Amino acid sequence: MRPNDLTPSAVDELLEGSARRETLSEEYQRVAGTLDDLRLLQTAELDPLAEAKAVQAMAEAAGEARRRLWRTSRPRLVPVGLRFALALGAVIIVGTAGAAVAGTSLPGTDVANAVFQQLGLEPEDEADEAADEADREADEAEREAEEGERDIPLPEPAAAGQAKAAQMAANAAAFAEAVRVWTSCVRDAAMVHESLGTREDFDPVAACGDHPSVIGVGNDDDDGDDPGNGGGRPQGAGPPAGAGPPADAGPPAGAGPPSSAGPKGPGSGGPPANAGPPAGAGPPAGAGPPG
Amino acid sequence: MHADERFENVLEAAQAGEEWALTVLYRRNQPALLGYLRTQRPVDADDIASETWIAVARGLRRFKGDEEALRRWIFTIAHRRLLDLRRDEFRRPQAVSEEAAAQAGIQESPPAEAEALASLATRQALEQIASLPADEAEVVVLRVVAGLSARDVAAITGRSAGNVRVMQHRALRRLAKKLFDKTFVTLLRSLAM
Numbered sequence: 001m002r003p004n005d006l007t008p009s010a011v012d013e014l015l016e017g018s019a020r021r022e023t024l025s026e027e028y029q030r031v032a033g034t035l036d037d038l039r040l041l042q043t044a045e046l047d048p049l050a051e052a053k054a055v056q057a058m059a060e061a062a063g064e065a066r067r068r069l070w071r072t073s074r075p076r077l078v079p080v081g082l083r084f085a086l087a088l089g090a091v092i093i094v095g096t097a098g099a100a101v102a103g104t105s106l107p108g109t110d111v112a113n114a115v116f117q118q119l120g121l122e123p124e125d126e127a128d129e130a131a132d133e134a135d136r137e138a139d140e141a142e143r144e145a146e147e148g149e150r151d152i153p154l155p156e157p158a159a160a161g162q163a164k165a166a167q168m169a170a171n172a173a174a175f176a177e178a179v180r181v182w183t184s185c186v187r188d189a190a191m192v193h194e195s196l197g198t199r200e201d202f203d204p205v206a207a208c209g210d211h212p213s214v215i216g217v218g219n220d221d222d223d224g225d226d227p228g229n230g231g232g233r234p235q236g237a238g239p240p241a242g243a244g245p246p247a248d249a250g251p252p253a254g255a256g257p258p259s260s261a262g263p264k265g266p267g268s269g270g271p272p273a274n275a276g277p278p279a280g281a282g283p284p285a286g287a288g289p290p291g
Numbered sequence: 292m293h294a295d296e297r298f299e300n301v302l303e304a305a306q307a308g309e310e311w312a313l314t315v316l317y318r319r320n321q322p323a324l325l326g327y328l329r330t331q332r333p334v335d336a337d338d339i340a341s342e343t344w345i346a347v348a349r350g351l352r353r354f355k356g357d358e359e360a361l362r363r364w365i366f367t368i369a370h371r372r373l374l375d376l377r378r379d380e381f382r383r384p385q386a387v388s389e390e391a392a393a394q395a396g397i398q399e400s401p402p403a404e405a406e407a408l409a410s411l412a413t414r415q416a417l418e419q420i421a422s423l424p425a426d427e428a429e430v431v432v433l434r435v436v437a438g439l440s441a442r443d444v445a446a447i448t449g450r451s452a453g454n455v456r457v458m459q460h461r462a463l464r465r466l467a468k469k470l471f472d473k474t475f476v477t478l479l480r481s482l483a484m
Contacts, residue, residue, distance in 0.1 A: 006467075011460050012441075015434040027467040030474070034466065037416035041326030041436050044413070046318065054321070054341060055314045058348035062308040065349045 178212035298358045306352050317344065319358075320365055326436040327366065330420050330428050331373050339376070343369045359443075366437050367447045370429075419466060427462035430455055 006028070013019035014032055017039060021029050189207035209215075296315055304312035324343065328336035346368050354364060420428045426448075433444045441459070445452040 006460060006464060008456060008460065011456070011463055014463060015431070015459060017435075027471045028463075030470040031463055031467045034416045034419050034470065035431075035435050037410075037412040038326070038420060038432070038435050040410065040413050041417075042323050042438065044322040044326070046321055050337070051314070051317060051321070054344055055310055055317055057341065058313045058317070058344050059308055059310050061345045061348040062305075062313070062351060065352060066308065 175212060178215075182208055182212055298361075302351075302354070302361070306354070313348065316347075316361070320362060323362075323436045323438070324365060324369055326417070327429075327432045328369060328373070330417060330432045331425070332376065333421070335376075339369065339372050342372055346372075362437065363439065363443050363447065366433060366439065370447050419469065422469060423462050423465055427458050427465070430458045431462045431466075434459060 010019065010028075014028065014035060017032075017036060019028075019032055021032060024032060185208035186204040189204065190202055193202040193207070205211075301312045301315045305316055321340065321344075325336060325340050328339050332339060343365065347365055354361065356364070420431055423431065429448065430444055433439050433447065434441065439447070441455045442452050444450075445455045448455070450458075
């Protein structure tokens with residue numbers, strides 16, 4: 001093979017050391033010899049001292065890499081473990097406190113007691129007995145109290161309060177019914193008015209009369225000392241929220257006049273359903289006649 | 292030395308930091324690595340080899356593959372280290388000129404350990420290879436000394452496999468011509484004497 005005949009496969013054979021010398025020209029036989037000498041580097045002897053130093057340095061580098069890996073991963077591991085421990089501690093504390101307040105045992109206590117009993121330990125016998133005794137005493141006291149309640153007459157102020165509450169409930173029911181009827185009337189009248197196509201404005205008062213709150217339906221307490229009582233108030237002068245009677249004495253939710261169906265007053269519509277006037281109370285803020 | 296020196300076991304132990312396994316890997320690859328570096332940077336070949344091994348040790352835990360892949364990885368690290376050094380030298384030219392270096396006794400010659408490493412024939416072969424252009428010499432050494440394929444050499448040096456084949460072809464032709472010229476000159480000298 002002449003220098004110009006060097007094929008790619010011949011190059012590979014030379015470089016890999018698999019070329020047959022007899023097929024090579026003199027030049028490439030020398031090249032093959034040079035490459036063989038170069039290949040001896042693969043099996044060259046190493047200096048033991050240099051080898052020991054290098055291996056020592058490698059071991060230290062590998063150890064440092066492991067420590068660095070631990071340092072970089074630790075910040076992620078520690079908070080996870082800390083969070084878990086804190087959550088577990090919180091669950092134990094809350095569970096124990098809750099069980100102490102409720103006077104019951106923790107969910108796993110029965111299982112633990114069963115295990116202890118199987119082992120013959122029974123660690124909570126005394127505590128159980130004390131708890132049972134306390135329960136019995138509490139039941140007995142409660143039973144005595146119930147029996148006593150039947151015989152004891154209500155004191156005078158309590159009886160008066162009960163009577164007033166019953167009256168207020170009746171007033172609330174009457175007011176709610178009146179509002180329902182008036183609202184239904186206005187709705188029908190408005191529908192008719194709209195279908196007629198008249199140019200006049202629709203007047204709910206003319207069609208169905210005054211609003212029950214104006215009339216005073218459900219209001220038999222006319223001493224005028226209750227907030228919101230007695231024939232309406234000037235616009236915007238209604239009681240502040242929460243200043244009326246207790247919520248349970250008011251009309252049921254949704255019984256208040258809808259704002260769109262309210263009488264045409266100078267106000268801005270009726271109150272929301274749950275903010276409506278209490279039983280026997282005056283008109284909602286803005287629903288009364290102008291002040 | 293450990294009894295079971297199958298590569299999988301050696302690699303696993305080396306990844307755990309076992310010195311015997313690191314020694315095995317070092318012995319199997321260091322001669323070729325050093326030979327490669329000596330053709331590229333005769334003066335600081337040992338230092339670059341040490342840095343390469345430290346880098347290998349640091350990244351060994353993440354390595355996955357067979358022995359060929361490990362050798363490829365080692366030479367890739369060494370090649371990149373060489374590139375870094377050349378880049379640094381390009382950015383920071385030596386203040387000391389070659390003449391001043393010669394006066395100071397600094398010479399571009401391999402250290403004594405490296406000298407002892409190679410036999411006379413090997414040294415002559417290294418000199419012949421070192422006389423080639425640097426990129427061609429690198430391709431030849433990676434193929435012959437490291438025993439890598441043209442595709443592996445291409446991956447390490449960042450060239451295409453076709454480019455590597457062209458370079459190795461040119462290198463062998465150039466080497467053949469040099470050897471022929473050297474023989475011819477030697478023959479002429481012997482005739483003249």
